[in-house]
Amino acid sequence: MGPFEYFEPLSVKEAVSLLNKYGNKAKVLAGGTDLVSLLKDKTLSPEYVISIGKLTDLDYIKSDGKKGLRIGAMTTIRSIETSKHLKPINCVILCQAASQMASMSIRNVGTLAGNLCNASPSADMAPALLVLGASVKLVSASGERTLTLDEFFVGPGSTAIKPNELLTEIQIPVPPPHTGGSYIKYVTRGGEELALIGVAALLTIGADGVCSAARIALGAVAPTPVRATKTEKLLTGKKIDDTLVKKAAQTASDEASPIDDIRGSAEYRREMLKVFTRDAIKQAAEMAKSAA
Numbered sequence: 148m149g150p151f152e153y154f155e156p157l158s159v160k161e162a163v164s165l166l167n168k169y170g171n172k173a174k175v176l177a178g179g180t181d182l183v184s185l186l187k188d189k190t191l192s193p194e195y196v197i198s199i200g201k202l203t204d205l206d207y208i209k210s211d212g213k214k215g216l217r218i219g220a221m222t223t224i225r226s227i228e229t230s231k232h233l234k235p236i237n238c239v240i241l242c243q244a245a246s247q248m249a250s251m252s253i254r255n256v257g258t259l260a261g262n263l264c265n266a267s268p269s270a271d272m273a274p275a276l277l278v279l280g281a282s283v284k285l286v287s288a289s290g291e292r293t294l295t296l297d298e299f300f301v302g303p304g305s306t307a308i309k310p311n312e313l314l315t316e317i318q319i320p321v322p323p324p325h326t327g328g329s330y331i332k333y334v335t336r337g338g339e340e341l342a343l344i345g346v347a348a349l350l351t352i353g354a355d356g357v358c359s360a361a362r363i364a365l366g367a368v369a370p371t372p373v374r375a376t377k378t379e380k381l382l383t384g385k386k387i388d389d390t391l392v393k394k395a396a397q398t399a400s401d402e403a404s405p406i407d408d409i410r411g412s413a414e415y416r417r418e419m420l421k422v423f424t425r426d427a428i429k430q431a432a433e434m435a436k437s438a439a
């Protein structure tokens with residue numbers, strides 16, 4: 148690994164000042180669960196590594212009515228998994244996604260921002276955040292901007308973040324009442340495997356049984372985690388029954404663009420996507436009915 152110059156800024160201001168100076172030749176280090184192996188095998192050889200491990204003020208989960216849910220960049224996956232804030236505001240899908248990611252030891256150090264910035268098509272937190280309509284706050288020496296997650300993911304391993312920017316916060320509008328969500332991760336061998344398929348569904352269902360809002364997002368079946376917008380349109384404004392769910396599962400499979408890789412063929416992914424989309428929609432519908 149290396150050689151590189153190593154910095155440990157003590158504030159966001161200091162971190163973005165370093166990124167302003169060295170951004171093009173630097174990598175940000177958060178929990179290091181993705182980055183360190185890339186440094187070790189020399190896939191990446193930055194001249195500067197800027198650790199944000201000491202920015203403990205970016206480790207928070209806050210929710211208030213108007214601003215919604217805000218999660219600091221340094222919040223670990225384990226903190227999200229065990230957070231008590233998320234269930235009462237119909238965001239338990241985040242705990243569910245976090246609990247399916249990697250091993251406990253990885254979840255204890257891996258951060259939410261790191262999972263997004265790494266931009267793996269199979270990143271487990273991405274589909275759940277996409278259905279929740281999350282945005283990311285990016286801070287640089289010249290100011291800040293906010294991007295929706297749809298805008299943030301650009302391609303496999305690639306995001307819209309600029310070399311001089313730091314992701315500081317993930318912002319999530321609180322879902323309306325009677326909203327339920329489910330994330331299903333499909334792995335074939337278990338353990339710490341990455342998702343072969345990830346499906347997140349978030350549905351709002353009124354007392355009349357009609358689905359007033361539907362969001363579906365898919366992981367590992369396109370170059371980036373993506374919303375399945377045709378599937379969402381199909382579900383919205385209708386009662387969720389078996390016939391509709393079957394159609395929705397087929398639509399999601401049709402709008403995915405999986406590839407063949409060592410973990411599975413595109414054809415197999417398309418077939419299994421139908422199964423897991425069906426299950427995710429059914430689970431989300433059940434949760435919506437019992438949600439406050």
Ligand SMILES: Cc1cc2nc3c(=O)[nH]c(=O)nc-3n(C[C@H](O)[C@H](O)[C@H](O)COP(=O)(O)OP(=O)(O)OC[C@H]3O[C@@H](n4cnc5c(N)ncnc54)[C@H](O)[C@@H]3O)c2cc1C
Pocket residue numbers: 174175176177178179180181182183199220224247248249250253256257258259260261262263264265269270271272308312313314315339340341342
């Ligand atoms: C054994 C193993 C199993 C794994 N299993 C899974 C799995 O099942 N599912 C899954 O989704 N992932 C998995 N991962 C990947 C990884 O653990 C997660 O992506 C994790 O959330 C990354 O967070 P981190 O803090 O460790 O990021 P780091 O490794 O520190 O950083 C990752 C990338 O994000 C950038 N970055 C980090 N924070 C910021 C920031 N605030 N602003 C700008 N850029 C930033 C870094 O420069 C780097 O490019 C696994 C990894 C390992 C080693």
